[in-house]
Amino acid sequence: MDVEKKYRSGFVAIVGRPNVGKSTVLNRLVGEKVAIVTEKPETTRDRIQGILTTGEAQVIFVDTPGIHKPKNLLGKRITKVAKDCLLDVDLVIAIIDVTRGITDEDKLIFGLIKDSGKPSILLINKVDLRSKSLALPLIEEAAGLHGFKEIIPVSAVNGDNMDVLLRKTIEYLPEGRKYFPDGQFTDKTERFLAGETVREKALELTHEEVPHSLAVLIEEFAERPKKVTYIRATIYVERHSQKKIIVGHKGQTLKKIGEAARKDLQRLLDRHVYLELWVKVHENWRKDPQALKMLGYA
Ligand SMILES: Nc1nc2c(ncn2[C@@H]2O[C@H](COP(=O)(O)OP(=O)(O)OP(=O)(O)O)[C@@H](O)[C@H]2O)c(=O)[nH]1
Ligand SMILES: [Mg+2]
Known part of the structure; x- marks a missing residue:
């Protein structure tokens, strides 16, 4: 007998240091160019929602500015936008860059996630740039630092493991209705x-x-x-x-x-x-x- 699957929906913050690939992940998941991407750090300055609607769930991914030590008022404002975002979501996706390992700034961000009390998934991004085996010690190290629900090596650029990420994301969302109509892919004008x-x-x-x-x-x-x-x-x-x-x-x-x-x-x-x-x-x-x-x- 088929068990009726309930529709799921929710908000998912994407956080991390500048330049780890947050906006690239968002665009890849939503399948549209929602957020701009450049090779320069501190590209994103706003909270940008990218909406993915499927037959089983509606996921509102929230791209955020890279969290860093601010050097001016703009830096302060945008770092606050990212930190505040952790407070009103159902799930957090944290991202690190495999080529950089786990930095002190990454650890500070893990601490913020812990304080938020939200369930979280860690992505080790840019695995296309390194042999996959290099992600293994990072998985172990990250697991010892914070209780991530999942730790997934991915490549946002070539799409590696993004299907796994989406499946896991939906698993952690609560049952709920659609927040946005079909076809809408962002909250931005x-x-x-x-x-x-x-x-x-x-x-x-x-x-x-x-x-x-x-x-x-x-x-x-x-x-x-x-x-x-x-x-x-x-x-x-x-x-x-x-x-x-x-x-x-x-x-x-x-x-x-x-x-x-x-x-x-x-x-x-x-x-x-x-x-x-x-x-x-x-x-x-x-x-x-x-x-x-x-x-x-x-
Ligand atoms: N090789 C490789 N490059 C990636 C990957 N994901 C992102 N990048 C590159 O990393 C750079 C930064 O990507 P963004 O998506 O802008 O990073 P971000 O975390 O949103 O950066 P901020 O908005 O500045 O915080 C760009 O040059 C991307 O093309 C990946 O999986 N592999
Ligand atoms: Mg960005």
């Missing part, structure tokens, strides 16, 4: 995704301190006739020298950012996109509460 897309392209083309000093404000997001979306965005930097870098020789860098962002946005929105980019200097905006508010980081 198209306007937010547009700003993040521009920021991703600007991050990719800059180095050292410049990526950290970038913010993007969508000034206008308007539907025009003939399936055209008009987007006007301002890229904020902290110094004039950074503005020069973003604009580039004869405006070439800004042009490249615009072209790459427009291409991604047309795919995302399934419409023609007219993207106008501006660059403004707001000195030390990362330390300025008013500026943080204006840029959506309050």
Whole structure:
């Protein structure tokens, strides 16, 4: 006789140090580009929900900023966003990077998870970069540090073990109804995704301190006739020298950012996109509460 399986649903925080692959894991699980991904640490600055709806469950994965020792007010704010997130979820997925091992910062994060009292799964990510046997001592070490329900070596980039992760995640969720309608894959607006897309392209083309000093404000997001979306965005930097870098020789860098962002946005929105980019200097905006508010980081 078939036992009727109850529908499950819940919220799952994805936490870890900067750059361990949290956003890549989120995108892979949801099957959509919900969060931007770059090789630079501290890319994600918001709590971003990615929603996966299947016949047996609805899982709301919550991507969070990398938890780190903050160096300014922005750092403080985004680290708090990640820590607070632990408090209102049903399950926590913690991620470490196999190439880095278990660092002191990872251990601090394990402590936060312990304090939250939430069940947790640990992912040892980026196993495509190392022989799988290297994950084994890490599994043992992590098991001795915290009572993870599962410890799974994965590769978010090639999808290794992500099916196991999803199955285990659903097992730990409570019975419940859908929170979001079928077809919705994020809680974020198209306007937010547009700003993040521009920021991703600007991050990719800059180095050292410049990526950290970038913010993007969508000034206008308007539907025009003939399936055209008009987007006007301002890229904020902290110094004039950074503005020069973003604009580039004869405006070439800004042009490249615009072209790459427009291409991604047309795919995302399934419409023609007219993207106008501006660059403004707001000195030390990362330390300025008013500026943080204006840029959506309050
Ligand atoms: N080789 C390999 N690279 C990965 C894997 N997962 C993520 N990466 C890379 O690691 C870098 C960081 O990935 P993100 O997903 O942005 O990391 P994150 O933890 O969200 O980083 P923050 O938002 O800065 O905290 C990117 O260059 C990814 O392509 C993986 O499984 N294998
Ligand atoms: Mg991220």
